[in-house]
Amino acid sequence: MVLIGSLHFRRFSTKSRSYGDAINALNSLQTNFATLEAIRKSERKANVRAIPEMIEWTRRVGYKPSDLDGLNIVHVTGTKGKGSTCAFTYSILSRYQPMLSKIGVYTSPHLKSVRERISINGKPISEDKFTRYFFEVWDRLSETVSDESIFPNMGHGVKPVYFRFLTLLSFHVFMSEKVDTAIYEVGIGGEYDSTNIVRRPTAVGISSIGIDHTRVLGTTLQEIAWNKGGIMKTGTKAFSVGQKIEAWEALQARAVEKNVKLIKVPVHPVVAKTRLGIDADFQHINASLAVSLAREHLRVLGYYPQDYSNEDELPPEFISGLENASWPGRCQTIKIGNVEWLLDGAHTDESITVATQWFATKAHKTAKKILIFNQQTRDANSLVSRLHSILGVDVHFDEVIFCTNLTWSVGGYQSAELTAMNHSKQAINDMVVQKALAEEWEKLDPESKRNVLPTIEDAVKYVHELKDNDIQVLVTGSLHLVGGLLVVLDK
Known part of the structure; x- marks a missing residue:
């Protein structure tokens, strides 16, 4: 057995390593619920060690x-919209192939497969490549040591936690595959994020900043913006969408500190x-940020068309990229029979606001409207209350379903690649959050039928068994x- 943090994990023989072995090993690097609760109190104090340890x-x-x-990295941070910005940026730059021969994208979290986090030319790396590169990183970490007088938390047999390991893996994959453009989405924050060992990005982007991850980033917009602004690098232009005044002032101060040109x-x-591939009004600002990032990246590399000096014009490649951008699970619509699924993984106050507004523009007057909602870690009651208040009297849900994030109903289990160990298993099994949400919704709208279901599969089955001719389902939170819902629909 090998000690990994506070977990034990069996050694793999070189002959028996499979993709499933890689996923099991990766999942062992997740911080379990009890440990997470213990370290959260000191997490911000540990931030100062994050970058030296990652190096x-x-x-x-x-x-x-x-x-x-x-790798010629475009580095993107923010609270809301950073993933969509990366998707638009990739879609634009993909129109400049083969000049850009291999474009890598590193994002999080994944929806169905962890391989989604590390893609090349628009496709997640294969299971075979994931397995090979995963164990190459695993073995190198097993066979090397750190000076424990300098790095006391990196002793023999210890591995980095889940996100750090995946970041290391992305570096190794992109370097090994000779990627010549890479788009990196920050995990949390920026200053201390594991992606922030990048020295010379071609462009830096900052999407909308709001209050989130307060235990790690701070409790005010100024503190959070200071942290996000940590990815700015001297010699690289930084681009930001419009921010609330406290956040903008903090970003400006960081730009001065780092001698960076910050452009709103x-x-x-x-x-x-333009009719965007990720079709929602609020995506226009993320697409505009992507335009600035792609243009700057191409200029740095010497590929931006010289005849497009007018900033108010765009090359046809840019327009095509915007129209064909895709970002599953964000403003995504899937039609199956009489059911229209409208999916958006919004999980902050700001993102719930815009996702709800997006749904309101799609809602049919005659359709039966259903909400499927869960949020296991943040203030779920606050999020669902915000959702209800934004819809007001204009859109009414006939039924609401609160379910856990467990995928399958048989045995109530989770797909291996969707396993999350940082939640209380007992609370999930007892559906504590879901029951509380149902009680909250009763106060908000006693006319809606409320359902509490143990798994996502149960929720999907319930919807598909309804006899209504026209059903619209918003899945969010x-x-x-x-x-998990996409996995069930695939089945």
Whole structure:
């Protein structure tokens, strides 16, 4: 047995390693619920060690931060919209292939498969490549050591936690596959995020900043914006959407501190008239940020068309990229028979607001409307209350379903790649959150029929057994919920 943090994990023989083994090993790096609760109180104090430790982990895998310069990284942070911004940026840049021969994208979280987090040219890496590269990183970390007088938390047999390991894996995959453009979405924050060992990004993007991850980033917009602004690098232009005044002032201060040119991005006039592939009004600002990032990236690499000096114009490649962008689980519509599924993994106050507004624009007057909702870690009652208040009297849910994020009804189990160990299993089994949500919704709208169901499969089955001719279902509150629902619909 090998000690991994506070967990034990069996050694794999080189002959028996499979994709399933890789997923099991990766899941062992998740922080379990009890441990997470214990360390959360000191998490912000531990932040100062994050970047030195990440550089050391990278060294043990065989790289230096300077090695990553050749990936030509576009680095994106924010609270809401950073994933969509990455998707738009990729879609635009993909129109410049083969000049950009291999474009890698590193994002989180995943919906159905962890391989979604590490994609090349629009496709998640294969199971075979994931397995091979995973165990190459695993073995290098097992076979190397750190100076424990400098890195006391990185002793023999210890592995980095889940997200850090995946970040290391993405570096190794992109370097091994000779990626020449990479788009990196920050995990949490920026200053201390594991992606922030990048030294020379081609462009830095900051999407809308709001209150989230307060135990790690701070409790005010100024503190959170300071943290997000940590990905700015001297010599690289930074682009930000319009922010609330406290956040903007904090970003400006960081730009001065780092001697960075910070540019505020409005909605681009061409973008405002373009039918976006990720079809929602609020996506126009994320698409505009992506336009600035893609244009700057191409300029740095010497590929931006010289005849497009007018900032109010866009090359046809940009427009095509915007029209064909895709980001599953975000403003996604799936029609199956008489049921229209409207999916958005919104899980913060700001994202719930815009996702609910998006649903309101799609709602049919004559359709039966159903809400499927879950949020296991944040203030779920507050989120569902916000959702209800935004819809007001204009859109009414005939039924609401509160279910857990467990995928399948037989045995109430989770798909291996959707396993989340940082929740209380007892609370999930007892459906504590779901019952509380049902009680909250009764106060908000006693006319809606309320259902509490143990799994996502149960919720999907319930909807499909309804006899109504026209049904619209909003699925929101959690990307884990949306991901699990996509898995069930695939079945």
